[in-house]
Amino acid sequence: MTVTTGGRSTRGGDAGARIAEQLRGRILRGEVPPGTRIRQEDVAAQFGASRVPVREALRILEHDGLVTLVANTGAWVSRLTLAECDEIYQMRERLEPLLLRLSAPHLTEADLDDLQRLAERMSETSDVDEFLELDRAFHLGAYRGATTTQLGELVVKLWNTTQPYRRAYSRSMGADAARIVHDEHHLIVADLRDGDVDDAERVLAGHIRRTRRRLSRHPELFEALQA
Known part of the structure; x- marks a missing residue:
């Protein structure tokens, strides 16, 4: 199936x-x-819905990796420890280059x-939220093929679970680190244009690994988000 950013479809739901889409955003x-x-009654009141679609929305978000459901207890926005985040980034470091390789032959000019424009817009913005939105669009766009x-x-799902920590890290990223990130985005596009998938994979793996290592040096980001 083509890579998308949405959740799974629902049966008559x-x-x-719709509720899941709003909460996901x-x-x-x-x-x-x-x-x-996340209290079901509060969400139901907010959206003018019964608890049935709210429960379905929470199941969708659990499938997306964004919500943790505990039987007979409730629902919470998912959170990670530093060790869990490190493991997820190691998974991404190995899986995303493979996904890029599968995608590359099917990407059109x-x-x-589009990827080039996204890379340029990322290098021009100083707004963290805009950067994160563009960054997500760039990488998932590179996998669309x-x-x-x-x-x-x-x-x-792995992207979803690490989003809050990527945001916290991006807010503290210095100019030198940001410049490397932008250069790597441009290198990935250049490699894809040249048909050099091996190098595109190499750059992508290093790109993810570098973020993982930098996050590992900032345990306070996880402590703040766990509070």
Whole structure:
């Protein structure tokens, strides 16, 4: 299947899907931080819905990696320890280059032009939230050519679970680190245009690994988000 950023479809659950879409956006934008309890009655009142579509929405978000459901207890916005985040980044470091390799032969010139524009816009913005939105669009856009049954969906889930910590890190990223990030985005596009998938994979793996190592040096980011 083509990589997407949305959740799974629901059976007769259009209302649940709509609620999930709204909550997903708020979580990914950092409006609802990790560890926040999500009360079904509050969500139902907010959206003017019964608890049935709210429960379906929470199941969708659990599938997305954004919500943790505890039986007979409730729902919380998912959160990670530093060790868990490190493990997820190690998974991404190995899985995303493979997804890029599967995608690359099917990317059109128009797709590559879109990636180039996203890379340029990222290097021009100083707004962290805009950068994160563009960064997500860039990487998932680079994978859009892949047809997979599980890998694409898994990668999106891994992106979802690390989003709050990527945001916290990006706010503290210095000018030198930012410049390297932007250069790597441009290198990936250049490699894809040249048909050098081996180097594109290498740059991408290093790109992810560098973020993982920098995050590991900032345990305070996880402590703050766990509070």
